[in-house]
Amino acid sequence: MVRILVAGGLGFIGSHLVERLLRRDDLDECLVVDNLWTGCPQNLDHVLDPRLRVLIADVEQASFDGRFDEIYHLASPASPPWYMAEPLRTISANVIGAMRLLEVLAPGGQFAFTSTSEVYGEPQVSPQPESYRGSVDCTGPRASYDESKRCVEAMLFEARRVLGVRVKVVRLFNVFGPRTRVDDGRAVSNFISQGLRGAPLTIFGDGAQTRSWGYIDDIAEALERYFWRDGVDFAGPLNIGNDREISVLEVARYVQGFFPGTPIVHLAPAPQDPSNRRPDLTTARRVLPGWRCAVPYEEGVVRTIAWFRAEMGLEDAAPARAMPAALSAGAANAHRFATSRGVGI
Amino acid sequence: MVRILVAGGLGFIGSHLVERLLRRDDLDECLVVDNLWTGCPQNLDHVLDPRLRVLIADVEQASFDGRFDEIYHLASPASPPWYMAEPLRTISANVIGAMRLLEVLAPGGQFAFTSTSEVYGEPQVSPQPESYRGSVDCTGPRASYDESKRCVEAMLFEARRVLGVRVKVVRLFNVFGPRTRVDDGRAVSNFISQGLRGAPLTIFGDGAQTRSWGYIDDIAEALERYFWRDGVDFAGPLNIGNDREISVLEVARYVQGFFPGTPIVHLAPAPQDPSNRRPDLTTARRVLPGWRCAVPYEEGVVRTIAWFRAEMGLEDAAPARAMPAALSAGAANAHRFATSRGVGI
Numbered sequence: 001m002v003r004i005l006v007a008g009g010l011g012f013i014g015s016h017l018v019e020r021l022l023r024r025d026d027l028d029e030c031l032v033v034d035n036l037w038t039g040c041p042q043n044l045d046h047v048l049d050p051r052l053r054v055l056i057a058d059v060e061q062a063s064f065d066g067r068f069d070e071i072y073h074l075a076s077p078a079s080p081p082w083y084m085a086e087p088l089r090t091i092s093a094n095v096i097g098a099m100r101l102l103e104v105l106a107p108g109g110q111f112a113f114t115s116t117s118e119v120y121g122e123p124q125v126s127p128q129p130e131s132y133r134g135s136v137d138c139t140g141p142r143a144s145y146d147e148s149k150r151c152v153e154a155m156l157f158e159a160r161r162v163l164g165v166r167v168k169v170v171r172l173f174n175v176f177g178p179r180t181r182v183d184d185g186r187a188v189s190n191f192i193s194q195g196l197r198g199a200p201l202t203i204f205g206d207g208a209q210t211r212s213w214g215y216i217d218d219i220a221e222a223l224e225r226y227f228w229r230d231g232v233d234f235a236g237p238l239n240i241g242n243d244r245e246i247s248v249l250e251v252a253r254y255v256q257g258f259f260p261g262t263p264i265v266h267l268a269p270a271p272q273d274p275s276n277r278r279p280d281l282t283t284a285r286r287v288l289p290g291w292r293c294a295v296p297y298e299e300g301v302v303r304t305i306a307w308f309r310a311e312m313g314l315e316d317a318a319p320a321r322a323m324p325a326a327l328s329a330g331a332a333n334a335h336r337f338a339t340s341r342g343v344g345i
Numbered sequence: 346m347v348r349i350l351v352a353g354g355l356g357f358i359g360s361h362l363v364e365r366l367l368r369r370d371d372l373d374e375c376l377v378v379d380n381l382w383t384g385c386p387q388n389l390d391h392v393l394d395p396r397l398r399v400l401i402a403d404v405e406q407a408s409f410d411g412r413f414d415e416i417y418h419l420a421s422p423a424s425p426p427w428y429m430a431e432p433l434r435t436i437s438a439n440v441i442g443a444m445r446l447l448e449v450l451a452p453g454g455q456f457a458f459t460s461t462s463e464v465y466g467e468p469q470v471s472p473q474p475e476s477y478r479g480s481v482d483c484t485g486p487r488a489s490y491d492e493s494k495r496c497v498e499a500m501l502f503e504a505r506r507v508l509g510v511r512v513k514v515v516r517l518f519n520v521f522g523p524r525t526r527v528d529d530g531r532a533v534s535n536f537i538s539q540g541l542r543g544a545p546l547t548i549f550g551d552g553a554q555t556r557s558w559g560y561i562d563d564i565a566e567a568l569e570r571y572f573w574r575d576g577v578d579f580a581g582p583l584n585i586g587n588d589r590e591i592s593v594l595e596v597a598r599y600v601q602g603f604f605p606g607t608p609i610v611h612l613a614p615a616p617q618d619p620s621n622r623r624p625d626l627t628t629a630r631r632v633l634p635g636w637r638c639a640v641p642y643e644e645g646v647v648r649t650i651a652w653f654r655a656e657m658g659l660e661d662a663a664p665a666r667a668m669p670a671a672l673s674a675g676a677a678n679a680h681r682f683a684t685s686r687g688v689g690i
Contacts, residue, residue, distance in 0.1 A: 085507075086507075087499075087500070087503035087504075087506070087507060088444070088447075088500060088503060088504060088507075088508075091440070091444070091496065091499065091500050091503075092444060095436070095440050095441075095496060096440075096441055096444065099433070099436070099437060099441065102433070119483060121478065133466065133479075133480045133481055133482055133483070134478075134481075134483075135478045136478055136479075136495075137478055138464060138478070138479075138495040138496075138498045138499050138502075139498055139499070139502040139514075139582060140502070141503075141506060143498070143499035143502065143503060144499055144500070144503045146499070147492070147495050147496045147498075147499035148496055148499070150481075150483040150492050150495065150496070151436065151440060151483075151492045151493055151495070151496040153483045153484055153488070153492075154432075154436065154483050154484070154488035154489055154491070154492035154493070155432075155433060155436050155489070157483075157484040157485070157488065158432035158433060158436075158486075158488060158489045159432075159433060161432070161486060162430070162431075162432060162433075163433075169484075237484060
């Protein structure tokens, strides 16, 4: 039986990954460690599986009982306003977090890491293949995220080279969908939450900058297949994302269509905002044959609007998330949570 | 009065820096922390200044008493065979080391870091200005060094941005001279120690790869001027090095001239060995007017051969370094050394 540790498992992508891990029959225990920086207990509040345990702690300082056969390191903010506000904490979560997690990996275990397309910085080639070395300003205002992801990649590939650690590294391009924080700060979620509040949709700069928006279900499917389901023997790095490139202005206009009368306004450009971003998926197609982003961007936006509408309490039929229960003493499954540095019961 | 901490102060460059720091009248205490990974106690064994204290410890775990007005972070191996053998330790020394050192910087203090030209990776432009973002394979066999240096740069410039920390970052190009380890593993020292042992001079690859060799006295002079003497108000990054580019084969042939009959042999290329490396010194000339590499490469090699000859015990007049005294109980100045995690008396 398998013991699994997911750092950042209460986050947007982490919680989707945990749900899929819990479908496995060989799973004995899934321990989530999350410090609630950008993660939300509600993301897994609906999960009643007794194999799930949640430890509220910084991954760098957490105490773990024993070792884990599989470790998934997603403990990092991913949105610029969040990591730019606390850059040292971002570096710590990624780099010191990875160092700490390596210590509790069982011999022969697998260490999976969600790196980022931001390792390519301001790309000089498009689409970006994994072999592209990137153009990151390591002294710039986005460097805490970009460089700490690069540093963890370095750490893991070196751990593989000198220690034989089995690693799997994905570089995720933009992901959107349910469980994005309402205050996440990236384009799709910004526009949707603004539209739902009746506020103007704000674009940083002229909106000509492009992104490749992958819907969460498609991205999580790729992660599941690559990390465990397909038995892939490939360390990566592996680009995962949607290779349909869309400008931020186009996103705003599409979202605007759902909120007639809502204006689009332009603000000053974000510092060092990459002008373009599009994955070369050649490797992904080889490693994960048949996988593709099946949910069209337009459909993904519709689903995300519906989720945000409920999340923001704008529907009569308010969902469970409108009543955050986890961490409160009376919550039905509060037994899962521990706030000490030891593993909770 | 000023309290100064030098991490890696027993190393090649660190020890030269410490000697220059001890010339300052405003210095109250200079604490060196070094774990002797590549540093050597003998490098400062001749220093009798009572303001110098040496703590033998890993910088990441060291306990310090109080805070420091100036911190110099040089705690990292710099030669590929050393960092490639222990890549995780290299990342830890640089990144976790920097994180730990930031914690003990006094309010308003200055944090200086010796980064590296390796942040440029395999440069696609020559010479390399500080604005060049580099071409580093963050999954490659040199990544532990390159990426951890990049990550510390990111940490420091972010600490400056969000916390106002006064930082100074230099990117050092190749440095050579006395106190390079005999087993350092880089070209100049390799060739000299091989020549002195009567062994063939070994070149990795065809030797067409170029480097820019700065003699230690010139480099240390630049560090002294930039870090404290000139009162410079510039965070960097600042390229420091010799912009005279020389091929490794040319170095081998020049050294060969001192050891007639010694052959040059070619070995397999080192993995991802950069093909070229030359600093653009425009910023350095502006920030440090009049500074230049005054010791010609040829003269530097002569001086280094003389030092290596003594170091290897090949002269009658053996120098102090042939009798390592530090760390031995009876050493004249063993009082300086502490091996506990506390600061020694």
